[in-house]
Amino acid sequence: MSRLTRLIPVMAGASLLFASCQDNGTKEQSTTTVSDTAMVKPAPQPIAITDVPASPEYKDAQLAIGNVTATPQGDSVKVSFTFNVKNYELMSQTADASGKQCNNSDKGQHIHFILDNAPYAALYEPKHDVVLAKGGEHYLMAFLSRSYHESVKSKGAALLYHFKIDDKGKLQKMEDPKTPMVFYSRPKGDYIGKANTDNVLFDFYVWNTTLSPDGYKVKADIKADGVDTTIMVTEWKSHFLKNLPMGKPGITLTLVDKDGKKVDGPNTEVTRQFNLAADEPMK
Numbered sequence: 001m002s003r004l005t006r007l008i009p010v011m012a013g014a015s016l017l018f019a020s021c022q023d024n025g026t027k028e029q030s031t032t033t034v035s036d037t038a039m040v041k042p043a044p045q046p047i048a049i050t051d052v053p054a055s056p057e058y059k060d061a062q063l064a065i066g067n068v069t070a071t072p073q074g075d076s077v078k079v080s081f082t083f084n085v086k087n088y089e090l091m092s093q094t095a096d097a098s099g100k101q102c103n104n105s106d107k108g109q110h111i112h113f114i115l116d117n118a119p120y121a122a123l124y125e126p127k128h129d130v131v132l133a134k135g136g137e138h139y140l141m142a143f144l145s146r147s148y149h150e151s152v153k154s155k156g157a158a159l160l161y162h163f164k165i166d167d168k169g170k171l172q173k174m175e176d177p178k179t180p181m182v183f184y185s186r187p188k189g190d191y192i193g194k195a196n197t198d199n200v201l202f203d204f205y206v207w208n209t210t211l212s213p214d215g216y217k218v219k220a221d222i223k224a225d226g227v228d229t230t231i232m233v234t235e236w237k238s239h240f241l242k243n244l245p246m247g248k249p250g251i252t253l254t255l256v257d258k259d260g261k262k263v264d265g266p267n268t269e270v271t272r273q274f275n276l277a278a279d280e281p282m283k
Helices: none
Strands: 002-007 048-051 062-073 076-086 110-113 121-123 128-131 135-147 158-165 172-174 182-186 190-191 202-207 218-225 225-232 239-242 250-256 270-275 275-277
Touching: 062 158, 062 172, 076 110, 076 135, 076 158, 110 182, 121 128, 128 135, 135 182, 135 202, 158 202, 182 250, 182 270, 202 218, 202 250, 202 270
Parallel strands: 190 275
Antiparallel strands: 002 225, 048 239, 062 076, 076 128, 110 121, 110 135, 135 158, 158 172, 182 202, 202 239, 218 225, 218 250, 250 270
């Protein structure tokens, strides 16, 4: 179960004042003074969180790292990745996509490529190139995604690749981290129109841990046009966010321990903004 805490702003309208005056009973005049009356906006609905209806599970789907090469380019390095995918069809529409009622990629199923917890690149073919500066340490999280961007959470459907680029541009694979981590996935980018904004997929990937009410949890702090909401997620599964106001909401994910304290280590907190609009153009 998820716990939802909401802070809703209180709004007030201006008052209306009537005044009249009379001149010695022989001549009667009346004046009415009306103060500026502000339009009272209705209080925003609280943000709601609901479970995503059951999706195809792909229990046998597998994602593994293939080849990783580094090619120096002056002060930077082009790093090329290939991936091995089994029992999962990239560029195919997920079977229940038409009835999911959320944002869906017309290009089909894909890989989410998340480097250093930055916004992911969607890979419709199992390969990708990035250009990185020399002398840096990096964490690559990659996992299989349904066409509507929901992660496949079965064992073997994701990988973490820890590496560094030395000062000479050489790539060195580093030890696999043992500490718990959380990687942000959705919401991401632009959502336009009722079909895309009614149900906004909320999804992330945890690594080296599980979530539970008395163990590790993911705290999601949502800021959206004055509607500040905190969600404490105690079970790792996908959700829909509803009643998000149009604009530029932001979400901060924090991995916390059983006492609600932020977990030390890399990739335990990340903040992302995204855009919601009722129609074009996006403002």
